[in-house]
Amino acid sequence: MIDNPYLPIKTEVLDVIEESPTIKTFRLRPETPLHFKAGQFVEMSIPGKGEAPFTPSSSPYEKDKLEITIMKAGRVTSMIHNLKKGDVVGLRGPYGKEYPLSEYEGKEILLVGGGVGLAPLRALFLALVHDIEKYKNVLFCCGSKTPSDIIYKDSVLDKWQSLDKKKVKFRITVDRKDDSWKGNVGLVTTTLDNLEINLKNSFSIVCGPPIMMKFSTFKLLEVGYKPEQIYLSMEKNMSCGIGKCGHCRLGNFYACKDGPVFRYDKISHIHEIWD
């Protein structure tokens, strides 16, 4: 019999990192390594309870472990948030289309992330940084609701800031500040003004909540990006992960097998993409 694509791999929770009041990162080690590419997703399950799709947030170059950053949002994610070091979960995948890294070579790369949408972009960012000489430069625009909602604080606010500033730059903003915040205040779209990027030689990649994706995409079009220069990670109800269960259909595509990474011009005509 051919391999059963619905069968999860037994996976150990190695560590749980609290990123924000509603977001945790889970460090995982599957019994059989699971090699994903940045942008692809996996199905993570609580044994006997249920399963949900997530895009790993760790470097795809890390071979036997991976990290998944998860916001407490529904039934399965609430159970996942109760997990502790040493617990066992299920994983299957990776599924779907990754970010086309080879197309990004020699280009100026703009990453636009909001909230937990930073998760797939972190995997992408780490993949870009891994071979940074291949890319002209990277600008990472990160938006969060408040300073306490910023995820990967150690990296975003500290570790990544020591990377070569000629190659890697950041624009970090919060919607609402608190007393401790000295940085930018405003929606992530405000970081897209005055881009010091040669738009003709650039790709932008957006990931975040639906409303943020919508307005960021429109803003990118407004500042001069063409639809074929914008990549989106679409969040749909990817239940089986393999193009069969029907839940994540998006026009003539299934987000799980034709996405979740889509070039905007390929899906811009589809109704309901931002909902």
Added chain:
Amino acid sequence: MDLYFINKPNLDRLVKSLSKTYKIFVPVKSDNSRFYKKIEEGLRDSVIGEIRAVEPIKSFYFPARTKIAEYFSKDDSDKKEKPIAIIGAKSCDLASFKVMDYVYAQEPFKDPFYISKREAGLIISSDCTSYGETCFCVAIGIMPYPTEGFDISLSEVEGGYVAEAGSLKGEKIIKEYFKLFQSADPYIEKRDSNRKKLKEDLLEHVKKSKIPSKDSIQPAFKNKFDSSLWEEVAKTCVECGACNMICPACHCFILMDQKKENGFERLRMWDSCLLMSFAKVAGGANPRKLLAQRMRNRFDKKFNFFPDTIGRFGCTGCGRCIEACPGKIDIREVLSKLEG
């Protein structure tokens, strides 16, 4: 393919022999409907002709509830079952295999449960000898007699059936039991005229539904995408999902995990795109919040997505959804409203 004649007693003998290898299901009649029944002792009260059974053929290959994985347990035993043979499957059900095969047998993730049943199974189809009030296959280009997707097909004629092999598997069976068959020559003309007559009668029957011509359905759907038609159609929908369950081409499912004595198991169950939560994600976003959007989505999938994807409709004109709908939503009527 070559044609043969098999008389009724010989068909019964053939079925009895095949039951050593296969679990055999044949339609039997109850009141005025037909249901598949597992038979062990020949054809008896089975109905080979007439019209399709109430249940769609998908229920044999993609059952309503299937255990698709046992995990983190020791006994992942694989128990062998006899393959399934369906006798008396109709053309509308065979057409649904085009959709199901596309979904479940496509690369790179083939569905092992579906594929093993399909590969090992046997389909002995048969011509419709009448039509039901809700039948409209001919309106969307499907004939009321099998043209593809069978191993052997039977056309009822006086005293027996004209048998046609449609696959190597079918040919092999006919060769193996060759003494049960005779020359079909005296019966071919009658078979063809029966087919022609039923097709004409059915065309006449569907005329009053005013369904757009086969080739104009998809463009008409696209034109009506933003119209108020969908709100109108959705008015009497009670979101029961019956149309999805009974549809031979509806393939969507939901996964469900549960604990078992030793480890865990994962179940796959039929799902319905008309239910509110079908496309909803954990954060609460739902691309099809409104029932009218979900109603449109059902037609989008059948008459827009599948024509683009596999060059055929995701509807076979069997009319089961018309009978099943408590809101009296009639797919023929909806199609008729796409134009104009």
